[in-house]
Amino acid sequence: HFDFHPGKERDGMAKYIASNGRNGLFLNTKIRKPKPGTSPSDAANLAQAQIEEDLKALNVDYVDMLMLRDSPDCDVMQAQWVVLENALASGKTRSIGVINYCEGSLKCLLQTAKVKPALNYYLLHVGMGRDAHGLRTFCDENGIKTFAYGAVGEPGPNEDILNNPLLKKIGVAHKKSPEEVALRWVLQSGAAVSVRPTTNFGLGVSVCEEDDGGKCAIGLEKRAGVFGWSLSKKEMTLLDAMNGPDDNPTLFSSSGCPGAFVMPK
Template identity: 35%
Template sequence: MASLVSSYRPTANGTDAPYQPNVSNSNTPKQSGNFPTLKLNDGNEIPVFAFGVGSALTNGEHILNATSAAIRNGFYHLDGAEVDGNEKALGDAIKRSGLPRSQFFVTTKLWTVATTVKASLDASLERLGLDYVDLYLVHWPQVAKTPDQLQQIWAEMEAVKQSGKARSIGVSNFVQEHLETILRTAKVKPAINHVEFHPYLQHGNLLDFHRQQGIATGAYGTLAPLRKGAPGPVDSIFTSLARKYQVTESEIAIRWAMDQGIAVATTSTSEERIQGYSRRIPSFKLSPDEIQEISQLGRQKHFRGYFTDIYRDEDRR
């Protein structure tokens, strides 16, 4: 691991003790860029910073160019999704890079089950042009209409992990009750739950439940307080900390999540911004007091940027 990140160790409490799942600085990380990895509950490792293709990039050529720029700047954890229609362009960017498949950590997500989970994953792999993904997620719990169906889908997820076509399996946008449903029958626990996470949506006790169950937390929408959720009570502290560390406010928002042991996915069409993330985010760390102050200020406001048609305005889960 590069010396730039030798002291960069995300933790749950801001101390130097590693958060569980542990941060790994092994000599053979999945990602050899500027970012370390978290060890998942199945023994696999996930780079803590991902380039998320997401729903913000909708044009195939834009996806290809932005993802290629991310790869050039050391982002080898690439996060796509079936529903966003970005898998083909993501796979094309990997091919364009000329780098070996083993260099990348590729995530994609299951949105619907027309027949079986296996068939859905096979279709995603064909679009990606890959033999396997490193992480396959159930994109949302509403893929199932009943708890029994959700448990069946998870059993099929376990089968694709067993097949080797998905190295790790997890979920996205699950609240505790959804996790409890699948845990009642699961043979393999989800490795991660990927949720919208930022100071204005901290999900109550969900992260504590993740830790109790050995489930990692992944975050998207981390920049919401600076974008769709602005203005708000964290504005001033983001500005002052950006000045203190000589970084951008976006980089403060990302470190706030990372320094709680959370793997973050973000996106950008600006190569200059991507370069800044790669260079500056590994170069500093927020103090425990700074993390706590941002968290406390964030709880003064509630904002959800996604799935607002499913969750009530006051629902902070």
């Protein structure tokens, strides 16, 4: 599963596909967020143009998933979602999802959607609880899967998380790092989780350079250590109740969305 943005990340995927073929790759790309004030019709046209741009750049007939970012404008989200639904119907994508949608923005989308999002991709890490703002529950009730990013913080690893005594203690018991424990918690709570091959990234950017000396490959191998073991019921309960960094931003931008996740106390 390769989740990428238009630009350098996408260009790297195109280069790989040209040399090695697409076999076994799940291609997942994101629609750019339109500038503030963009009309719904113009936003829809931008989404359509990007889909064609992505397919041409990758030299493929379809991608496996298109994901739509949230917007302060409900009409913009609804107009762009129609474009994604049409792409699904025409075979240009196999599935469609959303990014950073709170309950309010999902309700906006579902008012007019013919196809529900397959998933909601949003920030979720240990210290936030399994169901901050009831978002997981709302998604589950509507058949929308949770896909988590920022399992150790965003835009980069949060030192408060990686140095948390509970994560360290559990990690020692399983011979795992605090990061692996944090990732395992997300997976075991029932969400899918994305990982970056490198921790040298800014918000929304994760690019491996060709001359990185194998650091990206090592990073992916390290994060694959989340499989093949499990946390106990007691450990999950302790991690569910763990407090995270104060004033943790949600990264939602839609009107009516909460500005920060409420931490368990």
